[in-house]
Amino acid sequence: MSQSLRKRGTKKSNVSNVTNQEDDIELEKTPVSYKNSEKAHYIGLVAVTLLAAYTRFTKLGTPSRVVFDEVHFGKFASYYLERTYFFDLHPPFAKLLITLVGYLIGYDGKFKFDNINDSYIDNNVPYVAFRSLSAILGVAIIPVMYLTMKTLKFSVPACVLSCLLVCFDNAQVIESRLILLDATLIFSVALSIFTYVKFTTYRNKPYSKQWWSWLYATGISLSCVISTKYVGVFTYVTIGIGILYELWYLLDYERGLSLGDFAKHFFARLWALIVVPFIIYLFWFYLHFAILTKSGPGDSFMSAEFQESLEESPLARLSKDVHYHDIITIQHKATGALLHSHEAVYPLRYEDGRISSNTQQVTCVINEDGKEDDVNNQWEILPASDEPKHGQKVFTNDVIRLRHIGTSGILLTHDVASPLRPTNEEFTIAYGDEAAERFNETLFRLRFSDGTSPSTKQKLVRTKATNFRLIHVDTTVAMWTHDDELLPDWGFEQQEVSGNKKIQDVDNVWTFETIVNLPADDPRNNYTPKIIRRIPFLKKWWELQFLMFYHNNILSSEHPFASSPESWPLALSGVSFWNDNDEKKQVFFTGNVIGFWIEVCFLAIYCGLILADQVTRRRHVYILTRQARSRLYNSLGFLFLGWIAHYFPFYLMSRQKFLHHYLPAHLIAALFTGGLVEFICSNNSNLDNRRLKGVHITKLIIMVSALSIPVIWFFFYFRPIIYGDVSLPPQEVVKRQWLDIKLHYSK
Known part of the structure; x- marks a missing residue:
C-alpha cells in the first residue's frame, strides 16, 4: 500500500x-551478522x-x-x-x-x-x-x-x-x-x-x-x-x-x-x-472475432444478425430446410440426446408412492452412430390442422404435432407429474380416438431460441442450425430433459423427458438433427452458400458481453462439484x-x-x-x-x-x-x-x-x-x-x- x-x-x-x-x-x-544480500x-x-x-x-x-x-x-x-x-x-x-x-x-x-x-x-x-x-x-x-x-x-x-x-x-x-x-x-x-x-x-x-x-x-x-x-x-x-x-x-x-x-x-x-x-x-x-469467422456451435447463443456475419461451417452443408411430413430426429442441445419413445409404459406407482398415467414412456437416448436409423427415435412433423401440407416449409412460431414413427402414436403432455420431477409434466403418447379427443394436448409451438430466451421471430426451420423450444400450447410448458439423474430400470436408465414450467431455462433448447426420409433427388440436397453481412466490432462485442454476463449470472443451479466459500x-x-x-x-x-x-x-x-x-x-x-x-x-x-x-x-x-x-x-x-x-x-x-x-x-x-x-x-x-x-x-x-x-x- x-x-x-x-x-x-x-x-x-x-x-x-x-x-x-x-x-x-x-x-x-x-x-547479529545476518544480511539480506x-x-x-x-x-x-x-x-x-x-x-x-x-x-x-x-x-x-x-x-x-x-x-x-x-x-x-x-x-x-x-x-x-x-x-x-x-x-x-x-x-x-x-x-x-x-x-x-x-x-x-x-x-x-x-x-x-x-x-x-x-x-x-x-x-x-x-x-x-x-x-x-x-x-x-x-x-x-x-x-x-x-x-x-x-x-x-x-x-x-x-x-x-x-x-x-x-x-x-x-x-x-x-x-x-x-x-x-x-x-x-x-x-x-x-x-x-x-x-x-x-x-x-x-x-x-x-x-x-x-x-x-x-x-x-x-x-x-x-x-x-x-x-x-x-x-x-x-x-x-x-x-x-x-x-x-x-x-x-x-x-x-x-x-x-x-x-x-x-x-x-x-x-x-x-x-x-x-x-x-x-x-x-x-x-x-x-482478435476473437477476427479468428472465429465460421459458423459453429456457439451460433445458437447469438442473434440472427450476428449469425449472418459468420461464414457457414462445413456442418452447414448438412443443414436442410424442414418441411411438413418430414420424418426427423430431435436432439436436445445440452445433453446431445435424441427424443425417443418405445412400447413400455410408466409404472402405475413410482418408488415414492406417486401414481402415474401408466401410459407409454417418452424418454431421451444418447445420440450415437446408428441412432438415427432407430424408428423409436424418429418423428413425423404434422400440421396443427387436418389439411396435408406436403412440401410446405416449417417456420418457428408454427404450431405442430409430432407422430412417433416406431409406434404411430401422437406426442402429448398433460397435467400429470413426471417420474423424477414432481413439479414438471409427464410426456406420453396417445393413439387413435384418444389422440383426437385430446387434440389440444398434442399441440406444440416451435419457439425460436435466440440467445438467452425464446423469441416470437418467424424463421425458416433448418436441421442442425435452428434452435427452438417446444412449447406446449395447452399448458405452456417447455419440453425438457436432463442427464444428472436417469430413470430406473423400468425406464431402461434413459433420460427423463418432462414439461418444464420455466420456459426461459437455457436447457429447454432442441434442434431437428436429421431428415430421415429425404429422397436423393430432393432439391434440398443442393447446397447454396449464404451471403455474409458485416457488423461493427463494438456492436458484436456489446452483444457478446451482455450474453457472457447473463449466462454467468444464471449459473445458480446445483452442481455436483460446487462448494461454498466457507x-x-x-x-x-x-x-x-x-x-x-x-x-x-x-x-x-x-x-x-x-x-x-x-x-x-x-x-x-x-x-x-x-x-x-x-x-x-x-x-x-x-x-x-x-x-x-x-x-x-x-x-x-x-x-x-x-x-x-x-x-x-x-x-x-x-x-x-x-x-x-x-x-x-x-x-x-x-x-x-x-x-x-x-x-x-x-x-x-x-x-x-x-x-x-x-x-x-x-x-x-x-x-x-x-x-x-x-x-x-x-x-x-x-x-x-x-x-x-x-x-x-x-x-x-x-x-x-x-x-x-x-x-x-x-x-
Missing part, C-alpha cells in the same frame, strides 16, 4: 519534492524457482487422457484453430494463449476433447505442449512472488516461505499442469501485485521513466487478469485500494499539491490503469478431476490442508495484533515502533485487504462456486503469511531497548522451517493423487481421506 508521504519544503515546493516518501516498510538494521536473495530465488519447475513439470504427460475441464478449454482451442464460432463465459485472452501453442506446433484442431478420459495418444493430440503453457506460467508465479516480497523489503526466509506455500500446494500444482485458464489467471494476479508494489518504490520520482513504466506494467497486468476471467475485478479492487489510499494522501493540503497537480496524478492513473487496460481488453475480443480456506473438500477404473489411479483436486490452515492461522493472528494495537493505543500505551506499525498497517495491511477482496465477495454471489475460485486469494494469503511470520520473529517493541530492533534471524529460520516441512510432507504424501501416476491400495487411500475428502478406490 501507499507509503507515508512526508511534506518537504514549503507548500509551493516542486511536486517531485512534496511527494518524497519515507521508506516506512524497511525495518531497522537486523542484528543480493547474493542471498539470488540463491533463494533460484532455489524456489527450481522447486516450482520440479513440481509443475514432473509427469506432465500423466494422465495421457482428457482431465476434468480440459474438455472445455482444449475444445475451445480446437474451435479457434478451425475458426468455428463458439460461446464461452470467460474473456478470450487465456484461451488465445492456449490456441497460440497449438498454432505454433502445427496442430489442426480436429480432436474436440468431447469426454473426460478420451485418449490423447490414440488421437495424436500434442497435449504435453498444451499443458506446458500452464506449467511455464505456474513456475513463473513463484519468482514473481519472491520478487514481490523482496520489493516489500522482506528477508530471504520470509520470501522463501511465501513461495513454498504456493510451490507445494496441491491445488496450485494441479491447476498449473492441465489445459486450464487458472495458471494464466493466477500468474496475472501475482504480476499485478508485483508491478504495483514496484511502482510504489518510484513515488518519489513522479512522471519519471521508471514511474511510468511500472504504472503501465500494472495496468497491462490488470488487463491480463480481467481478460482471463471476470473474477479479475477483485484484483482491480485490490490495486484500487492502494491507488485510492495514495490519492487521498496526495489530496491533503499539507502535501503541498495544487488541485492541478493532483489532477495530473489522478488522470495519469486513470489513463494507465483503466483506459489502457480496457483498450487491451477490447483487442482480445477483436469450506475453502480450510480445504475441507475437493473435486475428483480424473480416475482410471482399470489401474485404480486418480487425480483429486484439493488444497494442501496444512498450508491452508497455516495461512488461516496467521490471518487470524493478524486480526488479533491489529485489535491489540488499537486497544493499547487508546490507553496511550505505544508498544510497537513506528517502523513496525508502518509495516503492520501498510505492507501487511495491503496484502490482508487483497486477500479479503479476493475471498469475501464470493459470499455475495448466487452463481455456482468452486474451490479453484479461492486460488488467487490463497496466493495473496501466502505472501501475507511470509510477511507476518517475519514480523512476529522481529523485535518490534518500544518497551524492549535491550536488543537491537529488527529481525531475529535464528528465530525466523526455525519458524520458517517448522512451517515449511509439514507443508512439503503433505504434498509428497498426497503426491499419488496429484499426478495420478500411482495406484494406491485401499488402506492407503483411506489414510488420505482427510476432513471431507472422499477418494475413489477406498474399498
Whole structure:
C-alpha cells in the first residue's frame, strides 16, 4: 500500500519534492551478522524457482487422457484453430494463449476433447505442449512472488516461505499442469501485485521513466487478469485500494499539491490503469472475432444478425430446410440426446408412492452412430390442422404435432407429474380416438431460441442450425430433459423427458438433427452458400458481453462439484478431476490442508495484533515502533485487504462456486503469511531497548522451517493423487481421506 508521504519544503515546493516518501516498510538494521544480500536473495530465488519447475513439470504427460475441464478449454482451442464460432463465459485472452501453442506446433484442431478420459495418444493430440503453457506460467508465479516480497523489503526466509506455500500446494500444482485458464489467471494476479508494489518504490520520482513504466506494467497486468476471467475485478479492487489510499494522501493540503497537480496524478492513473487496460481488453475480443469467422456451435447463443456475419461451417452443408411430413430426429442441445419413445409404459406407482398415467414412456437416448436409423427415435412433423401440407416449409412460431414413427402414436403432455420431477409434466403418447379427443394436448409451438430466451421471430426451420423450444400450447410448458439423474430400470436408465414450467431455462433448447426420409433427388440436397453481412466490432462485442454476463449470472443451479466459500480456506473438500477404473489411479483436486490452515492461522493472528494495537493505543500505551506499525498497517495491511477482496465477495454471489475460485486469494494469503511470520520473529517493541530492533534471524529460520516441512510432507504424501501416476491400495487411500475428502478406490 501507499507509503507515508512526508511534506518537504514549503507548500509551493516542486511536486517531485512534496511527494518524497519515507521508506516506512524497511525495518531497522537486523542484528547479529545476518544480511539480506543480493547474493542471498539470488540463491533463494533460484532455489524456489527450481522447486516450482520440479513440481509443475514432473509427469506432465500423466494422465495421457482428457482431465476434468480440459474438455472445455482444449475444445475451445480446437474451435479457434478451425475458426468455428463458439460461446464461452470467460474473456478470450487465456484461451488465445492456449490456441497460440497449438498454432505454433502445427496442430489442426480436429480432436474436440468431447469426454473426460478420451485418449490423447490414440488421437495424436500434442497435449504435453498444451499443458506446458500452464506449467511455464505456474513456475513463473513463484519468482514473481519472491520478487514481490523482496520489493516489500522482506528477508530471504520470509520470501522463501511465501513461495513454498504456493510451490507445494496441491491445488496450485494441479491447476498449473492441465489445459486450464487458472495458471494464466493466477500468474496475472501475482504480476499485478508485483508491478504495483514496484511502482510504489518510484513515488518519489513522479512522471519519471521508471514511474511510468511500472504504472503501465500494472495496468497491462490488470488487463491480463480481467481478460482471463471476470473474477479479475477483485484484483482491480485490490490495486484500487492502494491507488485510492495514495490519492487521498496526495489530496491533503499539507502535501503541498495544487488541485492541478493532483489532477495530473489522478488522470495519469486513470489513463494507465483503466483506459489502457480496457483498450487491451477490447483487442482480445477483436482478435476473437477476427479468428472465429465460421459458423459453429456457439451460433445458437447469438442473434440472427450476428449469425449472418459468420461464414457457414462445413456442418452447414448438412443443414436442410424442414418441411411438413418430414420424418426427423430431435436432439436436445445440452445433453446431445435424441427424443425417443418405445412400447413400455410408466409404472402405475413410482418408488415414492406417486401414481402415474401408466401410459407409454417418452424418454431421451444418447445420440450415437446408428441412432438415427432407430424408428423409436424418429418423428413425423404434422400440421396443427387436418389439411396435408406436403412440401410446405416449417417456420418457428408454427404450431405442430409430432407422430412417433416406431409406434404411430401422437406426442402429448398433460397435467400429470413426471417420474423424477414432481413439479414438471409427464410426456406420453396417445393413439387413435384418444389422440383426437385430446387434440389440444398434442399441440406444440416451435419457439425460436435466440440467445438467452425464446423469441416470437418467424424463421425458416433448418436441421442442425435452428434452435427452438417446444412449447406446449395447452399448458405452456417447455419440453425438457436432463442427464444428472436417469430413470430406473423400468425406464431402461434413459433420460427423463418432462414439461418444464420455466420456459426461459437455457436447457429447454432442441434442434431437428436429421431428415430421415429425404429422397436423393430432393432439391434440398443442393447446397447454396449464404451471403455474409458485416457488423461493427463494438456492436458484436456489446452483444457478446451482455450474453457472457447473463449466462454467468444464471449459473445458480446445483452442481455436483460446487462448494461454498466457507469450506475453502480450510480445504475441507475437493473435486475428483480424473480416475482410471482399470489401474485404480486418480487425480483429486484439493488444497494442501496444512498450508491452508497455516495461512488461516496467521490471518487470524493478524486480526488479533491489529485489535491489540488499537486497544493499547487508546490507553496511550505505544508498544510497537513506528517502523513496525508502518509495516503492520501498510505492507501487511495491503496484502490482508487483497486477500479479503479476493475471498469475501464470493459470499455475495448466487452463481455456482468452486474451490479453484479461492486460488488467487490463497496466493495473496501466502505472501501475507511470509510477511507476518517475519514480523512476529522481529523485535518490534518500544518497551524492549535491550536488543537491537529488527529481525531475529535464528528465530525466523526455525519458524520458517517448522512451517515449511509439514507443508512439503503433505504434498509428497498426497503426491499419488496429484499426478495420478500411482495406484494406491485401499488402506492407503483411506489414510488420505482427510476432513471431507472422499477418494475413489477406498474399498
